[in-house]
Amino acid sequence: MNKINRLFSVAPMLDWTDRHCRFFYRLMSKQTLLYTEMVTTGALIQGNYHRHLQFNFEESPLALQLGGSNPIDLARCAKMGEDYGYDEINLNVGCPSDRVQNGLFGACLMAKPHLVAECVAAMQQAVAIPITVKSRIGIDNQDSYEALQYFIETVSNVGCKTFIIHARKAWLQGLSPKQNRNIPPLRYDIVYQLKQDFPHLEIILNGGITQLDRANHHLEHIDGVMLGREIYQQPFLLTEVDTVIFRQAKNPKTREEIVEALIPYIQQQLKQGVRLHSISRHILGLFHGEKGAKNWRRYLSEKGTQSEANEQVLREALKFTR
Numbered sequence: 001m002n003k004i005n006r007l008f009s010v011a012p013m014l015d016w017t018d019r020h021c022r023f024f025y026r027l028m029s030k031q032t033l034l035y036t037e038m039v040t041t042g043a044l045i046q047g048n049y050h051r052h053l054q055f056n057f058e059e060s061p062l063a064l065q066l067g068g069s070n071p072i073d074l075a076r077c078a079k080m081g082e083d084y085g086y087d088e089i090n091l092n093v094g095c096p097s098d099r100v101q102n103g104l105f106g107a108c109l110m111a112k113p114h115l116v117a118e119c120v121a122a123m124q125q126a127v128a129i130p131i132t133v134k135s136r137i138g139i140d141n142q143d144s145y146e147a148l149q150y151f152i153e154t155v156s157n158v159g160c161k162t163f164i165i166h167a168r169k170a171w172l173q174g175l176s177p178k179q180n181r182n183i184p185p186l187r188y189d190i191v192y193q194l195k196q197d198f199p200h201l202e203i204i205l206n207g208g209i210t211q212l213d214r215a216n217h218h219l220e221h222i223d224g225v226m227l228g229r230e231i232y233q234q235p236f237l238l239t240e241v242d243t244v245i246f247r248q249a250k251n252p253k254t255r256e257e258i259v260e261a262l263i264p265y266i267q268q269q270l271k272q273g274v275r276l277h278s279i280s281r282h283i284l285g286l287f288h289g290e291k292g293a294k295n296w297r298r299y300l301s302e303k304g305t306q307s308e309a310n311e312q313v314l315r316e317a318l319k320f321t322r
Helices: 019-026 041-046 049-053 071-084 098-102 106-111 113-126 145-156 188-197 212-218 229-233 235-244 255-271 276-283 293-303 312-319
Strands: 008-010 033-040 062-067 088-093 131-135 162-166 202-206 224-227
Touching: 019 033, 019 235, 019 255, 019 276, 033 041, 033 088, 041 049, 041 071, 049 071, 062 071, 071 088, 071 113, 088 106, 088 113, 106 113, 113 131, 113 145, 145 162, 145 188, 162 188, 188 202, 212 224, 212 235, 224 229, 229 235, 235 255, 255 276, 255 312, 276 293, 276 312, 293 312
Parallel strands: 008 033, 008 224, 033 062, 062 088, 088 131, 131 162, 162 202, 202 224
Antiparallel strands: none
């Protein structure tokens, strides 16, 4: 089993990082670790599991993020993910939404470190691929460093070696998920301290990182960085990751070349009944900050949603960027 390089990854983002989005991202970076949207155990066990688990082999390295709190169900779903070919299973212990709390998973699990440890242990027994945990630095008034230490220690004691830490606490009452991404202050120092106190663990930093040079600064203190919304809004940043973060030889791609590389995939998906908008919605930010960006977004938004829309919409949209 190859060791996963978590130096740089794109965060799991609900409604955004689906298989079409990830295929697009992989055109720009070969090394970045990609994550699925969070998938609940209930969706896999009681729903159309193939729809949730299918992916394109080009997306690898790829991690499946699960939401749940029942060790038996999580072990079963982890095994499904391994059988489908995922490289890692990640347990969500960071999402603060009401729906997630009502299902007893996400950030509220930070208050139950022994249950999280039980879940991780069950998943590890079911699969040979790595089990990782993504959490916050605390929740509500349970935000002392000692509580975070205890959580990490308890879960790592059953064998979890990798923790992805969103460097904000979460308020489970009073703030929306969107507010929880912005209002609680970023505490990178706490994540740095975790790495010092647990040098044998792999600590990945998430939250508020918008520039690759800042990512490199963080990498002086921790083992990896995870970016989310900044990549979705400015996906062309990914073309620099393999060079700036992974120190590989520069292989520059233009935005036009990326669009052309995406077109065969679009043609294939259209034949399978996928509508263009399901793919084109993820590439609206490709020309972010460039002349013609507004025209690109407008044309794709207007034409890409039409039922008969095909790959020609992208070629026409390119004309408005020149």
